[in-house]
Amino acid sequence: MNAPERNLNFTSTNRGELARIVLVNEEIKAIVATAFRINLMALNAIFLAKRAGNAALGFGVLSNELRRFAQDLTRHMASLRDMTSGSVGSVTGVVQQQRNSAILAAAIRLSGDGVPGVKDARKRGATRLAEQQAKLRTLDMRLRAAVEETQQLVELGGVLARSAKIEAAYGGGFSPALMQVSTDFAEVIAQIKRSLEVLGKERLVKD
Amino acid sequence: MKQAHCIYQDDTHRWLAIARDPTKPGYIIDTNEYVVVHGEEALLCDPGGIEIFPAVFSALSAECDPTRLAGIFASHQDPDIISSLALWLEFKPDLKCYTSWLWQSFLPHFGGQDSTFITIPDPGMTIRLGGLELQAIPAHYLHSSGNFHLYDPKAKILFSGDVGAALLPSDHNDLYVEDFSRHIRHAEGFHKRWMGSDRAKRDWCERVSRLDIDMMVPQHGAIYRGADVQRFINWFAALEVGVLRG
Ligand SMILES: [Fe+2]
Numbered sequence: 401m402n403a404p405e406r407n408l409n410f411t412s413t414n415r416g417e418l419a420r421i422v423l424v425n426e427e428i429k430a431i432v433a434t435a436f437r438i439n440l441m442a443l444n445a446i447f448l449a450k451r452a453g454n455a456a457l458g459f460g461v462l463s464n465e466l467r468r469f470a471q472d473l474t475r476h477m478a479s480l481r482d483m484t485s486g487s488v489g490s491v492t493g494v495v496q497q498q499r500n501s502a503i504l505a506a507a508i509r510l511s512g513d514g515v516p517g518v519k520d521a522r523k524r525g526a527t528r529l530a531e532q533q534a535k536l537r538t539l540d541m542r543l544r545a546a547v548e549e550t551q552q553l554v555e556l557g558g559v560l561a562r563s564a565k566i567e568a569a570y571g572g573g574f575s576p577a578l579m580q581v582s583t584d585f586a587e588v589i590a591q592i593k594r595s596l597e598v599l600g601k602e603r604l605v606k607d
Numbered sequence: 608m609k610q611a612h613c614i615y616q617d618d619t620h621r622w623l624a625i626a627r628d629p630t631k632p633g634y635i636i637d638t639n640e641y642v643v644v645h646g647e648e649a650l651l652c653d654p655g656g657i658e659i660f661p662a663v664f665s666a667l668s669a670e671c672d673p674t675r676l677a678g679i680f681a682s683h684q685d686p687d688i689i690s691s692l693a694l695w696l697e698f699k700p701d702l703k704c705y706t707s708w709l710w711q712s713f714l715p716h717f718g719g720q721d722s723t724f725i726t727i728p729d730p731g732m733t734i735r736l737g738g739l740e741l742q743a744i745p746a747h748y749l750h751s752s753g754n755f756h757l758y759d760p761k762a763k764i765l766f767s768g769d770v771g772a773a774l775l776p777s778d779h780n781d782l783y784v785e786d787f788s789r790h791i792r793h794a795e796g797f798h799k800r801w802m803g804s805d806r807a808k809r810d811w812c813e814r815v816s817r818l819d820i821d822m823m824v825p826q827h828g829a830i831y832r833g834a835d836v837q838r839f840i841n842w843f844a845a846l847e848v849g850v851l852r853g
């Protein structure tokens with residue numbers, strides 16, 4: 401047998417890994433877009449509270465807090481995104497190494513184990529692959545830790561939204577409008593929570 | 608089955624041709640790879656593409672110790688020439704790749720790092736291999752804009768890359784050109800279309816006519832021996848190149 405081997409199963413597992421990174425990235429993008437929406441909503445809420453005057457002092461404070469929350473969330477998501485783009489490099493490294501190792505293994509099968517240098521080459525390839533996989537695992541752990549941290553931040557956002565709802569009840573004539581704004585806040589934050597749950601379940605490497 | 612054929616031997620100085628692979632899938636152009644062995648060192652000329660690496664590696668290993676590979680000579684940047692670079696480096700990370708300066712920053716897309724490449728200036732240069740002096744002969748624009756052939760003055764062999772290439776039917780498996788006029792029909796279309804510059808062609812014909820050549824070994828098709836070498840040069844000199852059809 402001397403023809404090039406067809407369908408060498410180089411990358412089947414790692415195609416999965418690249419696809420997972422894409423999923424993670426999409427989820428991060430969705431959260432970034434939502435964080436931007438919260439920021440705008442908080443700005444509107446601040447103006448609304450100003451117009452409501454004394455009746456909505458508490459609501460105004462909470463709107464400011466929500467705005468800060470949106471900014472913190474955006475920062476968190478930016479660092480998550482950095483991590484995933486770093487992991488694209490690592491996954492590509494793993495894919496390339498696996499592919500090279502598989503083709504070299506096919507060459508060794510054709511030539512026989514007795515050919516000088518092939519054992520060393522195989523060992524070197526295995527070491528490089530292990531290094532790249534370890535790098536990816538570390539990145540995965542960092543990503544998971546970062547998602548957990550963001551989840552805690554969003555918990556705080558949830559508390560702020562609930563408090564805003566309570567404050568809205570004291571808004572006098574502005575109460576229905578403030579209530580609507582705080583309900584929107586709560587919904588958007590619930591949406592982020594769901595996205596973070598999906599993110600928390602994604603793994604860059606299979607266990 | 609791709610096999611290494613010894614086409615020249617003088618003591619420890621050998622040329623191996625890894626040619627003809629009838630088992631290779633038809634959609635991949637058939638290529639010849641050549642190995643120059645001198646003493647303890649070997650140089651691989653145009654190692655070929657990724658797909659055929661296992662076949663080339665095993666054919667080479669059957670005839671010479673692959674750890675002795677000191678370098679790779681890449682006549683130009685095409686995928687059928689050098690896309691297997693990363694795999695050869697996987698086997699031997701300190702391999703040197705000789706290529707035109709023009710491709711220095713392009714070839715790393717196939718593999719290797721800065722220290723992998725030894726660039727050849729436009730006028731050519733001497734490549735030393737275990738005490739043997741090989742000459743990188745300019746063949747720019749034939750077809751690649753940064754292109755070199757490799758001349759071994761001791762063996763009197765010229766490795767001519769894509770020049771002299773013939774796209775032979777699958778049942779033509781002769782290693783050497785046996786009937787020039789029949790053979791050259793399979794080279795005509797290729798040279799008319801791939802070779803883009805008449806001036807470069809004339810320069811090359813003049814340059815190689817001055818060399819003492821027993822064998823001209825192309826990257827595709829059969830090997831020209833003896834009088835067929837000059838026959839080819841004359842044929843090429845007269846050929847209209849850089850044309851789409853006709
Ligand atoms: Fe070419």
Ligand SMILES: [Fe+2]
Nearest residue numbers: 685687769826
């Ligand atoms: Fe070619």
